Amino acid sequence: MENLKIIQGDITKLTIDAIVNAANKSLLGGLGVDGAIHQAAGPQLLAECRQLHGCETGQAKITKGYKLPAKFVIHTVGPIYSGSKQDIELLKDCYINSLDLAKDHNLHSIAFPAISTGAYGFPAAPAAHIAFTAVRNWLTEHSDYQMKIIMCAFDAKTAELYRTEVKK
Numbered sequence: 001m002e003n004l005k006i007i008q009g010d011i012t013k014l015t016i017d018a019i020v021n022a023a024n025k026s027l028l029g030g031l032g033v034d035g036a037i038h039q040a041a042g043p044q045l046l047a048e049c050r051q052l053h054g055c056e057t058g059q060a061k062i063t064k065g066y067k068l069p070a071k072f073v074i075h076t077v078g079p080i081y082s083g084s085k086q087d088i089e090l091l092k093d094c095y096i097n098s099l100d101l102a103k104d105h106n107l108h109s110i111a112f113p114a115i116s117t118g119a120y121g122f123p124a125a126p127a128a129h130i131a132f133t134a135v136r137n138w139l140t141e142h143s144d145y146q147m148k149i150i151m152c153a154f155d156a157k158t159a160e161l162y163r164t165e166v167k168k
């Protein structure tokens with residue numbers, strides 16, 4: 001799919017309409033990609049996040065990007081891995097709800113980190129499969145809308161899993 005690309009690197013460096021943050025339910029910052037995004041965006045991001053009063057798992061909320069090169073940040077909350085079937089649905093929801101929100105705001109490019117695969121413990125291989133299935137289905141269902149999706153792997157292992165998925 002030409003609208004679906006993989007990169008390996010730091011999502012905070014991307015000049016794009018929106019980057020997705022793998023946030024926690026408080027939306028008040030954390031470790032990993034969340035910490036990196038708040039660090040790069042500056043304190044105004046946290047100030048806007050405080051007005052949002054948190055976010056449920058699988059849902060998504062949007063803020064401006066402030067000092068980031070990205071115009072907007074879409075904050076979504078991945079499931080904390082438990083091994084239940086619900087984890088799969090909630091992870092899928094993160095990708096779908098983020099894309100729906102981007103489209104609602106007339107955005108045309110979005111980059112995702114590997115949601116839930118860090119501190120939240122989702123195994124990387126099934127998470128990659130769920131992520132690619134979700135975004136591919138979304139692109140197929142919205143083929144009349146121009147959306148460029150970047151799947152941003154931070155580490156080499158995730159990048160390799162993504163390359164395997166994109167060939168499927």
Ligand code: ADP
Pocket residue numbers: 009010011012022023031032033034036078113114115116117118119120121122152153154155158
């Ligand atoms: P979660 O709590 O959803 O598991 P983490 O931030 O702990 O979120 O990890 C999610 C993924 O984000 C991991 O694969 C991690 O390697 C990756 N990551 C961490 N920092 C960055 C970054 N600056 N850019 C892109 N991905 C990142």
